[in-house]
Amino acid sequence: MELVAVDYQAPDAAEQFVRSLHNTGFAVIKNHPISQELVETIYQQWGRFFLTDQKSNFRFDPKTQDGFFPADVSETAKGNDKKDLKEYFHFYPWGQCPDSLRVELASYYAQAGALASELLTWVQRFGPKELTNGYSEPLPSMVYGSDKTLLRVLHYPVLQGDEPKGAMRAAAHEDINLLTILPAANAKGLQLKDGQDWVEVAADFGHLVVNVGDMLQEASNGYFPSTTHRVVNPDSSDNSARISLPLFLHPRPEVVLSERYTAEGYLTERLKELGVL
Numbered sequence: 218m219e220l221v222a223v224d225y226q227a228p229d230a231a232e233q234f235v236r237s238l239h240n241t242g243f244a245v246i247k248n249h250p251i252s253q254e255l256v257e258t259i260y261q262q263w264g265r266f267f268l269t270d271q272k273s274n275f276r277f278d279p280k281t282q283d284g285f286f287p288a289d290v291s292e293t294a295k296g297n298d299k300k301d302l303k304e305y306f307h308f309y310p311w312g313q314c315p316d317s318l319r320v321e322l323a324s325y326y327a328q329a330g331a332l333a334s335e336l337l338t339w340v341q342r343f344g345p346k347e348l349t350n351g352y353s354e355p356l357p358s359m360v361y362g363s364d365k366t367l368l369r370v371l372h373y374p375v376l377q378g379d380e381p382k383g384a385m386r387a388a389a390h391e392d393i394n395l396l397t398i399l400p401a402a403n404a405k406g407l408q409l410k411d412g413q414d415w416v417e418v419a420a421d422f423g424h425l426v427v428n429v430g431d432m433l434q435e436a437s438n439g440y441f442p443s444t445t446h447r448v449v450n451p452d453s454s455d456n457s458a459r460i461s462l463p464l465f466l467h468p469r470p471e472v473v474l475s476e477r478y479t480a481e482g483y484l485t486e487r488l489k490e491l492g493v494l
């Protein structure tokens with residue numbers, strides 16, 4: 218499986234993008250409108266922040282899920298028994314954030330959210346008609362006015378050599394939400410599952426990775442697959458910290474995804490499985 222970067226400026230960008238999501242659950246986008254300078258600033262600022270004790274002042278609120286999740290409570294991927302080797306901060310515009318880091322993060326949240334909504338209009342427009350007519354409401358309207366879209370700043374620390382055997386930066390998992398958009402991280406490691414194989418998601422620095430989450434898979438009855446992915450540990454020759462910045466696009470809680478699920482019902486079930494609720 219090869220992911221060819223879709224040029225956001227190409228006349229047929231939307232069709233190429235939707236085809237890639239259907240075929241692989243993933244797409245890579247180049248020439249997009251998100252400021253790379255802003256992404257790099259955020260990587261630097263947060264790389265420093267995670268190395269300070271200040272982060273403990275922002276411990277996450279289990280009810281609202283915003284704030285800092287230390288490594289010892291961080292997720293255990295569904296079906297896995299080792300915690301991931303990561304810590305992260307959940308940012309919502311209404312939630313906790315250190316004052317000195319808020320302006321940049323809020324700006325990125327707005328830019329990435331606007332692009333993600335546009336990408337959802339592509340998915341709506343270029344999906345098969347019999348599918349798109351069956352959504353309970355158009356996909357872009359599912360996220361309109363939603364305050365559930367989540368920006369996660371992830372820090373995978375330098376490995377110390379004493380990690381539990383078999384623990385990984387991020388064990389194999391699927392995302393819960395509709396679409397995830399992720400600027401290429403500052404280090405390699407992201408892989409997607411292709412049959413029995415694992416394939417590196419090759420995204421040049423400056424490119425964006427987009428993937429389908431379980432909610433879109435559920436709403437599209439599998440037409441858009443929520444592809445399993447993971448972040449593997451570095452080998453000793455490039456054992457550096459890794460920062461990444463996924464935006465998880467979430468519908469309003471009352472949105473009906475399918476006959477089985479509303480967005481809220483689905484999210485609650487999944488967070489319980491992850492051990493963070």
Ligand SMILES: O=C(O)CCC(=O)C(=O)O
Nearest residue numbers: 371392402407448461463
């Ligand atoms: O860090 C990455 O590149 C991917 C992170 C990820 O898949 C997730 O947090 O769901």
Ligand SMILES: [Fe+2]
Nearest residue numbers: 390391392446
């Ligand atoms: Fe993920």
